[in-house]
Amino acid sequence: MAKKVTIEPVTRVEGHGKVTIHLDDNNQVVQSRLHIVEFRGFERFIQGRPYWEAPVLVQRLCGICPVSHHLAAAKALDVIVGAGTGNGLTPTGEKMRRLMHYGQIFQSHVLHFFHLASPDLLFGIDGDPALRNVIGIALEHKELAVQAVMMRKFGQEIIKATAGKKVHGTGAIPGGINKHLTQEEKDQFLNGPDPLNVDKMIDWSLGALEFFKGYHVANKDLIDKFAAFPSNHVSLVRKDGALDLYHGVLRGIDNDGKKILNDVDYQDYLEYIDEEVKSWTYMKFPYLRSIGKKDGWYRVGPLARMNTADFIPTPLAQKEFEIFQAYTGGKPNGMSMHMHWARLIEILHSAEMMKDLINDPDIYSGDLTVKGTKQKEGVGVIEAPRGTLFHHYRINDDDQIEMANLIVSTTNNNTPMNTAVNLAAKQFMNGQTEITEPMMNAVEVAIRAYDPCLSCATHALGKMPIDFKVVNKNGKILDHKLKNGE
Ligand code: MG
Ligand code: NI
Numbered sequence: 421m422a423k424k425v426t427i428e429p430v431t432r433v434e435g436h437g438k439v440t441i442h443l444d445d446n447n448q449v450v451q452s453r454l455h456i457v458e459f460r461g462f463e464r465f466i467q468g469r470p471y472w473e474a475p476v477l478v479q480r481l482c483g484i485c486p487v488s489h490h491l492a493a494a495k496a497l498d499v500i501v502g503a504g505t506g507n508g509l510t511p512t513g514e515k516m517r518r519l520m521h522y523g524q525i526f527q528s529h530v531l532h533f534f535h536l537a538s539p540d541l542l543f544g545i546d547g548d549p550a551l552r553n554v555i556g557i558a559l560e561h562k563e564l565a566v567q568a569v570m571m572r573k574f575g576q577e578i579i580k581a582t583a584g585k586k587v588h589g590t591g592a593i594p595g596g597i598n599k600h601l602t603q604e605e606k607d608q609f610l611n612g613p614d615p616l617n618v619d620k621m622i623d624w625s626l627g628a629l630e631f632f633k634g635y636h637v638a639n640k641d642l643i644d645k646f647a648a649f650p651s652n653h654v655s656l657v658r659k660d661g662a663l664d665l666y667h668g669v670l671r672g673i674d675n676d677g678k679k680i681l682n683d684v685d686y687q688d689y690l691e692y693i694d695e696e697v698k699s700w701t702y703m704k705f706p707y708l709r710s711i712g713k714k715d716g717w718y719r720v721g722p723l724a725r726m727n728t729a730d731f732i733p734t735p736l737a738q739k740e741f742e743i744f745q746a747y748t749g750g751k752p753n754g755m756s757m758h759m760h761w762a763r764l765i766e767i768l769h770s771a772e773m774m775k776d777l778i779n780d781p782d783i784y785s786g787d788l789t790v791k792g793t794k795q796k797e798g799v800g801v802i803e804a805p806r807g808t809l810f811h812h813y814r815i816n817d818d819d820q821i822e823m824a825n826l827i828v829s830t831t832n833n834n835t836p837m838n839t840a841v842n843l844a845a846k847q848f849m850n851g852q853t854e855i856t857e858p859m860m861n862a863v864e865v866a867i868r869a870y871d872p873c874l875s876c877a878t879h880a881l882g883k884m885p886i887d888f889k890v891v892n893k894n895g896k897i898l899d900h901k902l903k904n905g906e
Contacts (some may be wrong), residue, residue: 430824437874438887439841439863445884447851447892451609452842454867455693455701455836463824471497471592471815472594472616474824478811479588479769481826486587487524487579488804488829491517492811494592495800500815502792503595505687505800505801506667512786513596519777520582521802525665526621527575529722529763531627532871534568537760541635545642545857564631567624570615570768577616578774581605596789601778607801611861617792618775622736625768629740632764645864646847647756647840649677652708653716653727653735654832656803657683663741663769665803671728672708672718681709686801689810695827706827717835720807721870722762726754734776737769756840756869763871804829806871831870853898855888860901863888 438455461482469477475493479486494517499505507514521738539547542561562616571850576586581601583589591597609618636643652675672681681692696713697703707716718724726745744765747753753762778784797814807829814823830837844866848859890899 425903438889439845440889441845441849442891442893443849443853443898445656447853449842449846449849452838452845452863453700454838454841455891456701459708460639462727463826466821466824468820468822469811470819471821472502472783472819473613474813475592476588476590476846482873483587485528485587485804485806485828486869487520487583488802488809490583490589491521491592491812492800492802492809494594495802495814496798496811496813498596498800499687499798500795500813501594502794503790504792507683508790508792510787510790511782512600512788513767513790514666515777515780515782516582516597516599516601516788518599519774519783520579520589521666521832522777523575523578523582524775525805526767527572527579528766529770530568530571530575532805533760533763533767534564534571536868536871538564540868541632541642541760543640545646545861545865547772554655554884563674566722567615567628567803571621571624574609574618578609582702582714593789595791596787598788600785600788601783603784605777606784609774617779621771622768622775625764625771626736629764629768632761636761638735641758643761645844646754646862647843648754649756650752650754651836651839651841652680652711652716653724653752654681654708654718654720655725655728655808656801657729658687658733659683663725663729663731663737664733664735665725665766665770667802670808672727675752675753675754677727677750680711686810687799688811689799689801693810693827695831703831703834704827706832707835718832720829720832721759721805723753723756723759724764724807725803726765732765732769734769734772736766736772738873740765740768741837756836759871761870806830806873807832823897828873830870831872833870833872837867837870840869849890855890855901860888 438566440455441449442451444450466474466477469857475490476498476675478489478493481489498508502710503509518530540860569792580586583591611617614620641861654672656664658664658668669683670681670686675681686691690707695706697704699799705717707713710717713824726741732741744761800811802809809829812825813821816822841863844862848862888901891897
């Protein structure tokens with residue numbers, strides 16, 4: 421008889437879900453599922469609204485990723501107002517948006533690494549739950565806690581200066597941006613009182629990487645073996661193959677590094693990507709049409725980006741990228757916990773990008789917007805902190821949105837997260853039928869590596885809690901525990 425274990429609210433994950441672990445007659449894990457149990461139809465909610473409202477409205481999708489949705493929607497509407505994609509904007513429009521985006525990547529990755537991930541690393545998967553959180557970090561690693569707060573603050577100030585507000589900004593508009601950066605802001609970001617200046621951010625990003633690399637040497641089993649598996653990887657890359665988080669062509673590679681999505685135009689994403697619906701969850705399962713439902717799934721996010729990109733166009737991050745690549749001899753890296761390493765390289769890259777952009781004269785003067793021949797339909801794709809984010813809109817003759825289709829980063833990582841959960845459950849269930857604290861923690865650590873935003877994935881508002889169940893072949897619940905979200 422097969423049995424089933426369910427784990428409820430996964431903590432330190434944005435949103436809510438359910439984990440069910442299916443056991444066979446010998447209490448061996450046969451399958452694990454991460455379910456999303458709530459769905460709010462944002463794509464329908466936005467129908468009928470004037471298209472120019474979309475970049476502001478879509479930020480209601482998620483309190484965690486508003487800037488990413490703001491920019492992805494604006495990029496789709498650039499196409500609709502005839503401004504083209506990416507470098508169709510004025511230099512000011514594109515560079516201001518990039519600065520906003522790198523500020524967002526920086527603060528989001530910092531939040532994830534220092535607040536959500538580092539407690540697992542510093543106190544261990546089976547560490548004291550009373551310490552294994554951000555309070556523990558503040559108590560025992562004070563300097564890290566202080567850096568985390570200041571780095572987030574810096575990223576948020578960049579967002580405020582470019583988007584108008586820290587949350588629910590209005591900076592990006594169809595065809596460009598609505599403001600320049602001021603000389604006072606420039607002075608603040610470049611020469612602001614220590615530690616709130618961009619050079620300090622670069623220093624601390626390097627320090628965080630050194631901390632991780634030292635930790636890696638001492639904890640190879642956790643970092644290299646836990647929830648490691650082969651997969652395809654997808655991201656945008658710049659036309660010349662450089663890492664580019666704001667704009668590019670879609671590239672996919674398989675586990676051997678072979679190109680399976682050959683630098684294609686994302687306006688045609690529906691030709692290449694489809695989504696499968698399964699009865700037990702509201703979160704869809706995207707896959708590459710050319711490979712099919714079974715094997716066409718892929719990973720997105722920092723790890724995927726390190727795998728798809730040929731190089732990083734800022735010098736310090738490029739050096740770290742070379743070390744990262746050398747670790748697997750240049751082969752694609754499938755180790756879930758290396759997502760943290762990749763994220764830290766992107767923190768450094770974002771800090772370097774912010775510095776370059778703050779020093780760029782185009783940010784302080786020049787035309788803000790462009791317009792061309794109006795189109796009925798447009799697709800905007802961006803590399804959000806959590807991975808590739810698709811926004812697609814079609815409008816009617818009255819300028820109202822008549823169709824919206826979103827594929828969010830976390831949805832792209834649906835199969836990878838299920839795979840990681842199953843590997844963690846297998847390792848920690850070990851023939852038991854009971855839900856134990858170390859098993860729940862291990863599953864959480866596996867999910868957390870992907871930094872999922874379940875509120876985005878369900879197109880819902882606010883946070884949701886996860887629930888754990890162990891079930892047999894006949895669906896009988898053998899154990900059931902609830903964990904509160906934070
Ligand atoms: Mg969707
Ligand atoms: Ni989100």
